[in-house]
Amino acid sequence: MYPIYPENYRYTKEHEWVNVEAGVGVIGITDHAQKELGDIVYVELPKVGALVEQGKSFAVVESVKAASEIFAPVSGEVVEVNEALTGAPETLNADPHGNGWIAKIKLSTPGEVAELLSLADYQAFVGAE
Amino acid sequence: MSVPYCELKRTPLHNTHRALGAKMVDFGGWDMPMEYTGIVDEHRAVRERVGLFDVSHMGEIEVSGPQALELVQYVTTNDASKLDEGRAQYSGLLYDQGGFVDDIIVHKVGPHNYFLCVNASNQDKDFFHILEQAKTQRYDAMVADMGSEYAQIAIQGPKATSVLQKLTASDLTAVKRYHFLDGAVAGTAARIARTGYTGEDGWEIYVATGEAERSWRQIMAAGAEFGIQPCGLGARNTLRMEAAMALYGHEIHASITPFEAGLEWIVKLDKGNFIGREALVKQRERGITRKLTGFEMKGRGIARDGYEVHVNGAGAGWVTSGGPAPTLNKNIGMCFLPVADAAPGRAMDVLVRGRAVEAVTVLLPFYKRG
Numbered sequence: 074m075y076p077i078y079p080e081n082y083r084y085t086k087e088h089e090w091v092n093v094e095a096g097v098g099v100i101g102i103t104d105h106a107q108k109e110l111g112d113i114v115y116v117e118l119p120k121v122g123a124l125v126e127q128g129k130s131f132a133v134v135e136s137v138k139a140a141s142e143i144f145a146p147v148s149g150e151v152v153e154v155n156e157a158l159t160g161a162p163e164t165l166n167a168d169p170h171g172n173g174w175i176a177k178i179k180l181s182t183p184g185e186v187a188e189l190l191s192l193a194d195y196q197a198f199v200g201a202e
Numbered sequence: 203m204s205v206p207y208c209e210l211k212r213t214p215l216h217n218t219h220r221a222l223g224a225k226m227v228d229f230g231g232w233d234m235p236m237e238y239t240g241i242v243d244e245h246r247a248v249r250e251r252v253g254l255f256d257v258s259h260m261g262e263i264e265v266s267g268p269q270a271l272e273l274v275q276y277v278t279t280n281d282a283s284k285l286d287e288g289r290a291q292y293s294g295l296l297y298d299q300g301g302f303v304d305d306i307i308v309h310k311v312g313p314h315n316y317f318l319c320v321n322a323s324n325q326d327k328d329f330f331h332i333l334e335q336a337k338t339q340r341y342d343a344m345v346a347d348m349g350s351e352y353a354q355i356a357i358q359g360p361k362a363t364s365v366l367q368k369l370t371a372s373d374l375t376a377v378k379r380y381h382f383l384d385g386a387v388a389g390t391a392a393r394i395a396r397t398g399y400t401g402e403d404g405w406e407i408y409v410a411t412g413e414a415e416r417s418w419r420q421i422m423a424a425g426a427e428f429g430i431q432p433c434g435l436g437a438r439n440t441l442r443m444e445a446a447m448a449l450y451g452h453e454i455h456a457s458i459t460p461f462e463a464g465l466e467w468i469v470k471l472d473k474g475n476f477i478g479r480e481a482l483v484k485q486r487e488r489g490i491t492r493k494l495t496g497f498e499m500k501g502r503g504i505a506r507d508g509y510e511v512h513v514n515g516a517g518a519g520w521v522t523s524g525g526p527a528p529t530l531n532k533n534i535g536m537c538f539l540p541v542a543d544a545a546p547g548r549a550m551d552v553l554v555r556g557r558a559v560e561a562v563t564v565l566l567p568f569y570k571r572g
Contacts, residue, residue, distance in 0.1 A: 111225070111436065112242045114526050115504055117555075133555065135504050137241040137526050138436050140555075 078104065079170060083146065083186055084195035090170065091146040091178075093186055098147050101174045102134065102165065105199050110136040113165045118154040119176055125151060127185050132175050134165060143175065147185050153177040213258035214353045214414035222432055230323030232259040235434035245440050245528040247431035248400050252359035254421055255433050257399075257406070258414060261325025262352045263318040263332065267343035270314045276339060277332050277477055278308060279460060281470040285310035290380045290395055293468055295320075295328060296478030300459040300485060304328050304450055307397060309382055317393070319406075321450045325349050335477065353414030357421060358404030358441075360571075361428040366405050368424040370394065379403075388420035399438060401445025401569050444527050446496060446536065446567035452507060452522045453494055453536060461485055462538070464494045464566065492519065493544040496566040499533035503552065503559035506535075510553040513543045521552060527568055534568050535561075 082090040088106035091098040107113065115135035125131040130142035131151075154176045158164055165173040180186070190198060210233035219226065224235035235256065237244060247253045265274055274282045280293035287310050295303040304324040309317040320328045329347040336345050357366055367374050372385040372394065382395035390413040398404040409417050422430060439449070448454045453463050459482060460469045469482060499505060505524030510517055524535030535552070543550065546565045551558035 109225075111237055112240050115502075137440060137528070138236070140504065140506055 077170065078192055078196070080192050082170070082192065083189035084192065085144065085146045085189060086198060087144045089143060089146045091186070091189065093147075093180065093183075096180050096183065097152060098149070098178045098180055098186075099174050100146060100176050100178060102143060102169055103195070104169050107166050107169045107173070110134060110139075110141060112137045113162045116158040116162045116165065116175070118156070118158065119151045121151050121154060123151045124181075125149060125178060127182070134162075145178065146189055147178055147180050147182070149178040149181040151176050152179045211259070213256055214411045215256040215258060215418055218415055218418055219256065224432075224434060227435065229259065229435055232322055234259060235432075237434040237436045238432045241434070241436035241440060242528045244431055244433040244437035247429065248359045248402055248433060248437065248441055249529050250360070251429045251431070252357060252361040252365055252425055253400075253431050253433035253437065254418070254425065255356040255358065255438055256353075256414075256418070257356050257438075258353040258411075259322035260354050261320040261322060261328065261347070261349040262354075262408065263320055263325070263329055264346045264348050265316040265318065265332065265343055266312075266314055266346070267341075268314060269341040270316055270343045273332070273336050273339070273341040273343040273345075274308060274316050274318075275474060275476060276341070277335050278306070279469045279476060279478065279482075280308070281473040282308055282310070282316070283473065287312060288381055288383055290382055290397055292380075294454075294460050294465065294478075295331065296460075296476075296482075297456060298477060298481060300478045300481030301456040302450065302454040302458060302460075302463075303331050303456070305448060305454055305465075307395075309393075309395065311384075319354070324450060351411060352408045353411050353417070354406060354408050355414070355417060355421065356398055356400075356404060356406045357425075358398045358400040358433075359402050361425070361430075362402070362404040365421065365425040365428055365430060366394070366407075369420055374405075387417055388424075390417055392417070399447055400441040401447070401567065402441075402571055439523075440525065440528055443523050443525065443534065443536070444529055444567070444569035449523060458538075459485055459490075461490050462492055462494065490541060492538045493541050494522065494566075495537055495539045495544040496546075496564045496568060497535055497537060497550060497552075497561045498564050498568075499535075499552065499559060499561045501559040501561070503554040503557070504533045505537075505552040505554065505559075505561065511537045511539060512551040512553060512558060513539065513548070515551075515558075518543055518550070524552075529569055532568075536566070539563070
């Protein structure tokens with residue numbers, strides 16, 4: 074029942090994750106984030122081709138009770154978005170680290186990844202929060 | 203989940219919420235359950251079966267003495283002289299200029315004894331407001347802040363009466379909407395009122411603080427066969443929004459009058475003088491300029507409290523409450539609009555993060571039980 078937090082992902086203190094492969098980062102929100110948000114009912118995806126900046130809002134996720142901005146863990150260009158979330162936002166609750174991915178970003182500043190949290194650091198951060 | 207800089211107040215059911223794994227939230231200085239299993243789950247349980255809410259954060263004020271009625275009449279908008287013992291009434295506490303101090307429920311307990319249920323975050327303000335009037339107007343009445351003496355538990359939904367009837371000897375079918383009686387629930391003295399904030403049939407019971415945990419357990423046990431569900435403030439909000447019931451700080455506050463909020467039915471201008479009456483008489487003569495209106499989103503987007511509303515491309519009002527309506531499968535909200543734009547079926551836009559999203563005004567309430 075416990076969702077697996079992948080060891081190879083990198084995490085942020087705002088509860089996003091990024092999985093970088095061949096210069097492209099897949100981005101989503103963590104299981105902790107979806108639990109905090111509760112029933113997710115709406116996702117506003119970025120546009121393909123949009124340029125995003127690390128730490129800046131690039132998507133919005135809304136639960137029954139509130140709207141929450143999602144901050145880009147890395148800078149770059151949006152090359153793909155998870156259109157399936159538009160019709161099935163609850164996927165973000167059910168599978169946040171897999172099918173609930175939000176967007177893929179072609180990294181413009183690969184060095185940024187090193188600034189992000191490892192799984193151990195993220196879990197320590199969440200535990201202390 | 204940051205550490206609060208000052209200690210949050212806890213209800214007597216705090217440990218129960220923790221044990222149930224509730225997601226807790228700071229609500230007006232109170233550490234309250236937001237949800238247990240999920241807002242949508244809890245919302246549906248109340249519409250289809252029965253839900254149990256801890257609303258012990260709500261305040262209670264007792265007004266008693268030879269001139270208790272005169273004081274209640276002077277500080278409230280509705281006509282408390284119409285109440286028989288065992289009847290309750292929704293009412294407003296206003297400032298001189300006609301805006302809300304709070305919205306409250308007045309219960310007539312005895313010939314010279316009234317029991318007021320007031321909003322959690324307003325209880326000190328309300329108490330001092332009423333006390334001040336008692337003093338300056340020299341009413342021979344006593345005002346007592348009883349908030350810490352009572353726990354309040356709401357049992358709401360089509361099966362609420364069946365659950366509660368198992369625990370009390372009083373005949374609940376004889377208690378009509380907005381009536382109450384003093385009896386016992388599972389052997390504990392309780393004020394049992396057929397009131398609620400969900401748009402369903404249901405009960406709000408007041409018990410001594412020390413009896414809260416036991417009462418909660420007994421009600422949960424009695425409700426098991428009906429599928430009773432503990433419900434948090436999240437579902438309480440979506441339920442009351444569908445039923446278009448006002449929430450202090452949103453639909454009503456110090457600069458909103460009852461006429462603007464669609465609450466003219468709780469204003470009895472002919473009952474004699476009361477605080478705010480003069481301002482309301484003037485407003486009635488001049489007519490109101492803005493009005494609380496319901497709307498449904500047509501475009502893709504969710505309206506939230508505080509979002510701007512546009513009509514014909516120009517700023518016209520603001521959203522007071524908004525969000526998804528689980529029973530209706532729509533995104534709904536309430537907003538203030540100029541009277542001319544407030545009729546049902548009018549096109550309007552809600553500014554969602556700077557983007558105009560189409561909506562249409564609709565009649566309130568959104569939901570009425572069958």
